[in-house]
Amino acid sequence: MKASKAVRWAASLPMLLLLILTTTGCTEKFVVLDPKGPIAEQQRDLIIISTVLTSIVIVPVLILTAIIIWRYRDRKGRKAKYTPGWEHSTKLEVIWWGIPIVIITILAIITVKGTYALEPSKPLVSDKKPxxxxxxxxxxxxxxxxxxxxxxxxxxxxxxxxxxxxxxxxxxxxxxxxxxxxxxxxxxxxxxxxxxxxxxxxxxxxxxxxxxxxxxxxxxxxxxxxxxxxxxxxxxxxxxxxxxxxxxxxxxxxxxxxxxxxxxxxxxxxxxxxxxxxxxxxxxxxxxxxxxxxxxxxxxxx
Incomplete structure (x- = not known):
């Protein structure tokens, strides 16, 4: 039984990787991230900044999810501490509410500034006639x-x-x-x-x-x-x-x-x-x- 589970996991990982590559377009060039004009450059910067900021929350959550699933899985000899009476931690509450609020606030400011700066009907600054x-x-x-x-x-x-x-x-x-x-x-x-x-x-x-x-x-x-x-x-x-x-x-x-x-x-x-x-x-x-x-x-x- 253990061997069959290992085989299934080994087979599923390449399939998952292939799915991610094909659905995200990794098999082709990311033209959006290869700008050739001032508007596209600013939009690319917004994409990168937004991705980095959201990753501050998403990446730790994904890592912790995997750790928790592995640590608290049902197995013999499990030594993880079980505390069903636990219900509150001020420190943790501040962390998992405070950090997202700060990130959302920063994203909101950046998005508002970018929206006004990249207004489509706004003429571009240039010494040449449009x-x-x-x-x-x-x-x-x-x-x-x-x-x-x-x-x-x-x-x-x-x-x-x-x-x-x-x-x-x-x-x-x-x-x-x-x-x-x-x-x-x-x-x-x-x-x-x-x-x-x-x-x-x-x-x-x-x-x-x-x-x-x-x-x-x-x-x-x-x-x-x-x-x-x-x-x-x-x-x-x-x-x-x-x-x-x-x-x-x-x-x-x-x-x-x-x-x-x-x-x-x-x-x-x-x-x-x-x-x-x-x-x-x-x-x-x-x-x-x-x-x-x-x-x-x-x-x-x-």
Whole structure:
């Protein structure tokens, strides 16, 4: 019997270790802990500080739990002192209530300061002018519009390094969550709303972005490529897109917004005010939203 228990314990430990590794993502790189921008750096610091502070309570509790289970287990010759009449210890009460209260207070202060410092719509401090990119979540793809450059892309976004990027985010589909892990946290994309998120890449490179909400059959394909490049390379890319890509029309956008996954696509132009039309289409429940016929009429009148 003792041998069989030992065998079961020996077999369960590797399985437990494998489960921990697979569920925590240890088999892949921790991109959240490898920030490439000022927002992601501050968020990483908050994660590390919070983990260390909570470990002050969690680690001793886990260790003591194992010790208590082992020391007071039912076995012959057990010498652990049994005191069923014990009910109070001021010293222990102060320890197991005082330490958590102090830690929670410190966490609260850090969290409040971090929340205000990392307000998503707060412009980043920089001597460079922010660049605006309008993001629309579709089923099951991402549309990026560059109002200053006059181009649009699908599932691919490119911008200059060291330049604050003002993402204006909405949805023409079920609610999703816009996320570039190495640049910053998530921001919800919701129909009828235009959310603002400031991010910046401190160095050039290729990053990964995705939708972080379940939105149906092909939600796992809602990822996009992110590329931070030198200013001259970005401008050259814009020129190439303008010269070699088709125009995104209203009819083309209507087809694009139909539920389906998509590869990377580029457009040399898009209807003026398309992002605003998408937002206002869902902005009111009193029949003030624009239908496709209304949008086309507005476009013709302009």
């Amino acid at each position: 660049m605006t990119i309008q993001v629309t979540s579709l089923d099951w793809k991402w549309l990026f519009q560059y109002p200053e450059q006059g181009i649009a892309t699908v599932n691919y976004v490119k911008f200059p390094e060291d330049v604050p990027i003002r993402f204006e985010i909405t949805a023409d589909s079920p609610m999703n969550s816009f996320w570039i892990p190495q640049l910053g946290g998530q921001m919800y994309a919701m129909s009828g709303m235009a959310m603002t998120l400031y991010l910046q890449a401190d160095e050039q490179g290729a990053y990964w972005g995705s939708g972080a909400n379940f939105t149906g059959k092909d939600f796992t394909k809602m990822y996009f490529d992110v590329h931070a490049a030198p200013q001259d390379e970005f401008e050259q890319w814009v020129s190439e897109v303008k010269a070699s890509s088709p125009v995104l029309t209203l009819d083309g956008y209507k087809r694009l917004s139909e539920p389906a996954a998509s590869d990377i696509r580029t457009f040399s132009a898009f209807p003026e005010g398309l992002f605003e039309m998408t937002v206002t289409k869902y902005a009111s429940s009193h029949n003030h939203g624009l239908s496709w016929e209304d949008i086309q009429k507005v476009q013709i009148e302009e």
